[in-house]
Amino acid sequence: xxxxxxxxxxxxxxxxxxxxxxxxxxxxxxxxxxxxxxxxxxxxxxxxxxxxxxxxxxxxxxxxxxxxxxxxxxxxxxxxxxxxxxxxxxxxxxxxxxxxxxxxxxxxxxxxxxxxxxxxxxxxxxxxxxxxxxxxxxxxxxxxxxxxxxxxxxxxxxxxxxxxxxxxxxxxxxxxxxxxxxxxxxxxxxxxxxxxxxxxxxxxxxxxxxxxxxxxxxxxxxxxxxxxxxxxxxxxxxxxxxxxxxxxxxxxxxx
Amino acid sequence: xxxxxxxxxxxxxxxxxxxxxxxxxxxxxxxxxxxxxxxxxxxxxxxxxxxxxxxxxxxxxxxxxxxxxxxxxxxxxxxxxxxxxxxxxxxxxxxxxxxxxxxxx
Numbered sequence: 183x184x185x186x187x188x189x190x191x192x193x194x195x196x197x198x199x200x201x202x203x204x205x206x207x208x209x210x211x212x213x214x215x216x217x218x219x220x221x222x223x224x225x226x227x228x229x230x231x232x233x234x235x236x237x238x239x240x241x242x243x244x245x246x247x248x249x250x251x252x253x254x255x256x257x258x259x260x261x262x263x264x265x266x267x268x269x270x271x272x273x274x275x276x277x278x279x280x281x282x283x284x285x286x287x288x289x290x291x292x293x294x295x296x297x298x299x300x301x302x303x304x305x306x307x308x309x310x311x312x313x314x315x316x317x318x319x320x321x322x323x324x325x326x327x328x329x330x331x332x333x334x335x336x337x338x339x340x341x342x343x344x345x346x347x348x349x350x351x352x353x354x355x356x357x358x359x360x361x362x363x364x365x366x367x368x369x370x371x372x373x374x375x376x377x378x379x380x381x382x383x384x385x386x387x388x389x390x391x392x393x394x395x396x397x398x399x400x401x402x403x404x405x406x407x408x409x410x411x412x413x414x415x416x417x418x419x420x421x422x423x424x425x426x427x428x429x430x431x432x433x434x435x436x437x
Numbered sequence: 438x439x440x441x442x443x444x445x446x447x448x449x450x451x452x453x454x455x456x457x458x459x460x461x462x463x464x465x466x467x468x469x470x471x472x473x474x475x476x477x478x479x480x481x482x483x484x485x486x487x488x489x490x491x492x493x494x495x496x497x498x499x500x501x502x503x504x505x506x507x508x509x510x511x512x513x514x515x516x517x518x519x520x521x522x523x524x525x526x527x528x529x530x531x532x533x534x535x536x537x538x539x540x541x542x
Contacts, residue, residue: 221442221464222464223463223464223465223470223474223477223478224474226474226477226478227473227474227477230477230481321473321476324473325473328469328470328473
């Protein structure tokens with residue numbers, strides 16, 4: 183969109199990159215379940231949902247590429263680990279099933295809150311994409327709400343694993359709403375209809391109510407680590423090595 | 438899960454107005470998960486307009502050969518089971534219409 187001034191365009195690029203990286207990295211983490219999920223049917227379901235997230239990342243990277251004149255594949259695969267801007271929630275390895283479900287539950291609701299808001303964005307291509315993504319995310323919400331309830335009611339072991347995972351992931355989950363350096367520009371331009379902090383509290387209320395309904399403890403610490411999108415882990419560096427292995431094998435190849 | 442799993446038969450409709458056709462089956466402990474899995478197995482590529490998800494034990498099966506394939510000639514119960522060629526020829530002659538080959542059997 184050529185009518186955006188440089189400052190607004192850079193701010194929008196920061197938002198798109200954060201969202202795309204969230205979807206991209208989570209999609210890769212959960213694709214790690216392919217072949218080893220608890221039952222065959224869930225194996226297919228989890229793999230399919232992970233593919234959906236890669237698809238959303240692709241759409242977001244393409245929007246970003248159009249905005250900045252870059253190549254979407256290069257943005258996705260051509261950065262060193264420290265160049266990624268996913269939330270700290272996506273810094274953790276797959277771990278066990280309860281952990282993966284806990285992360286998905288926390289993320290899907292954060293993403294839903296974010297997309298609901300962006301559906302009214304003043305930047306029409308982003309609003310259109312948010313509406314489209316929400317249609318697919320409806321099923322993701324249903325699926326991970328269902329798994330949360332099941333693990334909560336699935337006996338002492340699954341319940342304990344689930345609550346421990348939620349407790350452990352809670353601080354990093356907040357960072358989906360970590361402030362962006364240029365957020366004020368986005369809010370002024372009505373590209374981001376509401377500040378991320380407003381969205382974060384909406385999300386806390388929503389997941390809090392669902393956890394309560396499942397008789398799970400609701401974590402109380404609502405501290406937000408502002409660096410959540412820039413600090414990365416060894417676990418992420420490993421995943422980065424995995425997902426860039428093929429593209430990195432022949433940097434100049436045409437795929 | 439595991440021991441509590443039930444089998445669900447999935448029927449799919451490819452386009453609005455098409456008949457529901459058996460697609461296959463999924464295993465799931467209840468209707469809610471069966472619906473999710475049916476969606477993943479028979480709808481995730483946007484190949485279905487509609488799915489029916491039916492617990493296998495709700496299906497009444499009939500496969501008794503005495504009832505379905507009795508040993509006597511039942512060809513007269515099929516539309517093509519009657520030899521009508523000669524009757525048709527006679528009828529055409531009476532009506533004065535031209536002969537047509539290969540009508541009936």
